[in-house]
Amino acid sequence: MKTFKLGGVHPEENKISANKVIEVLPLPKQACVPVTQHLGAPSTIVVEKGATVKVGQLLAKSEGFIGANTHSPFSGKVSKIDTIIDTSGYRRPAVFIDVEDDEWDESIDRSSDIRYEINLSRLEIIDRIKTMGIVGLGGATFPSHVKLMVPEGKKAMVLIINGVECEPYLTSDHRLMLERGEEMMIGVSILMKALEVNKAIIGIENNKPDAINHLKSLCSKFNGIEICPLKVKYPQGAEKQLIKAAVNREVPSGKLPIEVGCVVNNAGTAFAVYEAVQKNKPLIERVITVTGKSVKKSCNLMARIGTSVSELIDFAGGLPEDTGKVISGGPMMGKALNVLDIPVMKGTSGILIMTQKESKRVVVQNCIRCGKCITVCPMGLEPYKLAQLSEIENYEMSESEKVLDCIECGSCQFTCPAGRPLLDYVRLGKYEVGQIIRNRTKK
Amino acid sequence: MFHVHYFRDSGKLLNLPVTFLNTDYEYLKENSVNEIVLYAVISLGLIGVFAAVVLYIVAQKFKVIEDPKIDEVTDLLPGANCGGCGFAGCRNFAEAIVKADSLENLSCPVGGASVMTQIGPVIGVEAIIGEPKIAVVRCNGSRAKAAPKTQYEGAKSCQFVHNLFSGESGCPHGCLGLGDCAFSCKFDAIYIDEITGLPVVSNEKCVACGACVKACPRSIIELRYKGKKDRRIFVSCVNKEKGVLSKKNCEVACIGCGKCVKTCPYEAITLENNLAYINDEKCKLCRKCVEVCPTSAIVELNFPPRKEKAEASTEAIEA
Numbered sequence: 001m002k003t004f005k006l007g008g009v010h011p012e013e014n015k016i017s018a019n020k021v022i023e024v025l026p027l028p029k030q031a032c033v034p035v036t037q038h039l040g041a042p043s044t045i046v047v048e049k050g051a052t053v054k055v056g057q058l059l060a061k062s063e064g065f066i067g068a069n070t071h072s073p074f075s076g077k078v079s080k081i082d083t084i085i086d087t088s089g090y091r092r093p094a095v096f097i098d099v100e101d102d103e104w105d106e107s108i109d110r111s112s113d114i115r116y117e118i119n120l121s122r123l124e125i126i127d128r129i130k131t132m133g134i135v136g137l138g139g140a141t142f143p144s145h146v147k148l149m150v151p152e153g154k155k156a157m158v159l160i161i162n163g164v165e166c167e168p169y170l171t172s173d174h175r176l177m178l179e180r181g182e183e184m185m186i187g188v189s190i191l192m193k194a195l196e197v198n199k200a201i202i203g204i205e206n207n208k209p210d211a212i213n214h215l216k217s218l219c220s221k222f223n224g225i226e227i228c229p230l231k232v233k234y235p236q237g238a239e240k241q242l243i244k245a246a247v248n249r250e251v252p253s254g255k256l257p258i259e260v261g262c263v264v265n266n267a268g269t270a271f272a273v274y275e276a277v278q279k280n281k282p283l284i285e286r287v288i289t290v291t292g293k294s295v296k297k298s299c300n301l302m303a304r305i306g307t308s309v310s311e312l313i314d315f316a317g318g319l320p321e322d323t324g325k326v327i328s329g330g331p332m333m334g335k336a337l338n339v340l341d342i343p344v345m346k347g348t349s350g351i352l353i354m355t356q357k358e359s360k361r362v363v364v365q366n367c368i369r370c371g372k373c374i375t376v377c378p379m380g381l382e383p384y385k386l387a388q389l390s391e392i393e394n395y396e397m398s399e400s401e402k403v404l405d406c407i408e409c410g411s412c413q414f415t416c417p418a419g420r421p422l423l424d425y426v427r428l429g430k431y432e433v434g435q436i437i438r439n440r441t442k443k
Numbered sequence: 444m445f446h447v448h449y450f451r452d453s454g455k456l457l458n459l460p461v462t463f464l465n466t467d468y469e470y471l472k473e474n475s476v477n478e479i480v481l482y483a484v485i486s487l488g489l490i491g492v493f494a495a496v497v498l499y500i501v502a503q504k505f506k507v508i509e510d511p512k513i514d515e516v517t518d519l520l521p522g523a524n525c526g527g528c529g530f531a532g533c534r535n536f537a538e539a540i541v542k543a544d545s546l547e548n549l550s551c552p553v554g555g556a557s558v559m560t561q562i563g564p565v566i567g568v569e570a571i572i573g574e575p576k577i578a579v580v581r582c583n584g585s586r587a588k589a590a591p592k593t594q595y596e597g598a599k600s601c602q603f604v605h606n607l608f609s610g611e612s613g614c615p616h617g618c619l620g621l622g623d624c625a626f627s628c629k630f631d632a633i634y635i636d637e638i639t640g641l642p643v644v645s646n647e648k649c650v651a652c653g654a655c656v657k658a659c660p661r662s663i664i665e666l667r668y669k670g671k672k673d674r675r676i677f678v679s680c681v682n683k684e685k686g687v688l689s690k691k692n693c694e695v696a697c698i699g700c701g702k703c704v705k706t707c708p709y710e711a712i713t714l715e716n717n718l719a720y721i722n723d724e725k726c727k728l729c730r731k732c733v734e735v736c737p738t739s740a741i742v743e744l745n746f747p748p749r750k751e752k753a754e755a756s757t758e759a760i761e762a
Binding site: 085087088089090091286335336338361390421428432 | 598600606615684
């Protein structure tokens with residue numbers, strides 16, 4: 001079975017909620033929709049205080065090429081336009097909505113029947129994806145239409161769909177592939193048309209045999225789509241590692257996947273593309289796993305964007321008493337939250353609750369040069385060295401040691417027997433080197 | 444085994460045992476050693492003269508004309524190479540001094556007035572002596588006053604934490620207390636107090652080089668005038684959020700109420716983005732603003748304790 005060669009770790013899988021059917025979260029009374037939920041230029045708000053909005057109405061318009069629109073996931077009244085604390089603890093502009101009823105915009109097709117024929121042309125598809133505010137749902141929230149606009153002189157040869165879900169605990173993509181597999185496959189066909197490729201590979205780790213079998217049985221209906229089961233290894237869901245595993249090509253340092261003729265999209269994104277193109281539905285809801293060993297009712301929820309995280313946790317049986325950490329995302333790359341009253345965003349793939357015992361960090365000891373971090377680094381870097389260079393603030397050398405190639409998967413910190421915060425320092429190095437490069441290009 | 448020979452006709456100098464391996468023994472026997480030495484001295488001497496001539500010509504051709512004053516000024520400077528003056532090092536600064544017409548905006552923060560007055564006569568201009576400055580930490584959110592809501596256990600780097608999240612107390616502008624400033628200080632003048640978690644600047648050691656100002660990712664540290672008898676008054680907060688929000692995270696945050704602006708008789712205080720700022724050029728250290736501040740965000744340093752009357756009035760305001 002295929003996998004990537006260099007490095008990688010095997011954290012405990014803990015896919016507790018793998019057998020839980022996706023449930024629809026009841027609508028909250030109040031919601032708060034942050035207007036910039038993607039990578040790139042911030043969006044500008046187009047509604048005013050006191051305005052009544054419908055589900056699917058535009059709230060904020062994207063500025064610039066790399067940007068995404070934000071639509072209202074609720075119907076009701078805009079109570080205020082203010083700021084809200086996001087996952088980082090900093091305040092970001094957001095639209096607060098008092099939810100009334102569930103009135104949808106007329107243009108959205110809410111019927112449950114599946115539409116197979118793709119009537120739109122290539123450019124129309126890309127335009128639709130742009131206006132519907134689709135972003136990469138794997139977590140990085142990169143605007144999807146940008147990926148589909150292949151730069152001149154480059155040619156996409158294969159579309160890779162990321163159904164790997166290599167993060168422990170998370171099961172949202174797994175459930176989506178299993179329950180909405182057919183829609184997702186149509187989404188893949190749409191993406192293939194937009195990219196003008198005739199081959200797509202769906203990479204799935206073999207700890208999800210039910211999803212692999214289900215999609216394999218659907219394959220005969222769709223042309224050019226192939227299922228590629230992969231050996232379980234973290235971080236297989238990272239773009240470059242997945243390309244290496246699925247088609248055995250290596251993306252050069254500092255280049256995009258299009259350099260080797262690949263475009264990678266998440267399984268969740270493919271489903272969102274189906275809904276946007278075939279049903280005219282903007283990205284207003286997504287599947288979120290709420291899980292943890294101490295959680296009473298681990299579940300997969302279809303939640304509207306803008307719902308408070310605390311409501312999700314309440315649905316899953318409330319916050320356990322011995323909670324040490326609440327993480328947005330998976331345990332390896334997710335971010336610990338400092339408040340629970342933050343809204344669900346386009347990039348929130350899961351809410352993970354860890355007990356005090358689990359969340360305790362080990363005591364930091366000295367580096368003993370065992371080299372474990374080097375053996376597990378999937379990018380072939382030397383994390384101990386990069387961390388040390390950041391500690392002594394030698395960022396020129398960090399740059400020549402290719403600190404910018406780091407994908408921040410956290411394998412080095414996971415494996416370090418001395419419990420050193422390697423990734424923290426590597427991230428610092430990445431930031432400082434980015435700053436140096438920006439200053440250099442300015443001059 | 445090697446054979447050991449002695450030169451019968453050699454001078455005193457070479458009356459030593461010599462081991463010959465492949466040397467032409469016969470040749471050495473026939474020619475006197477003095478002759479060999481003579482040839483060597485003459486040939487090496489000629490090479491030396493030739494090389495000297497080449498070097499001299501090259502040196503003349505590529506001569507860098509440098510002002511001897513630069514060396515003189517460099518000798519006067521402290522040689523700490525701290526970069527506090529804004530130049531790459533002491534020599535770089537000396538070059539700038541010699542080039543410049545006046546000493547305006549050029550000042551060595553480490554050497555201070557005494558060094559600048561010495562440099563003045565060397566380049567033939569009057570030294571302009573500014574008032575001495577000192578680094579001031581504009582955050583008073585200690586662990587007691589801005590209670591931590593979360594616990595951070597990662598890398599000890601303010602810059603990293605600043606990029607990651609708002610900090611343990613939740614204040615997005617407050618001090619993170621991980622000591623980037625202390626690490627950047629070359630004069631050991633700043634350290635993190637373990638109880639309050641805030642940096643403390645030493646009055647004696649700080650030379651106002653500005654390294655900590657650059658190191659702080661939240662621009663909390665500022666260079667301010669040292670003041671008479673080290674007495675200083677400043678707003679110890681940089682939070683630009685609205686009063687309600689900043690008060691949630693910290694007891695001693697500036698809430699932008701503007702009381703101090705109205706009170707100040709010298710118009711030294713300005714209010715911008717919900718934050719008061721005391722201009723240290725205009726401030727006459729009257730301490731009236733300290734009394735009226737409802738959150739005690741304005742801090743006075745090194746003043747003698749107030750008389751009882753004054754204390755009573757502050758209590759009345761608090762009540």
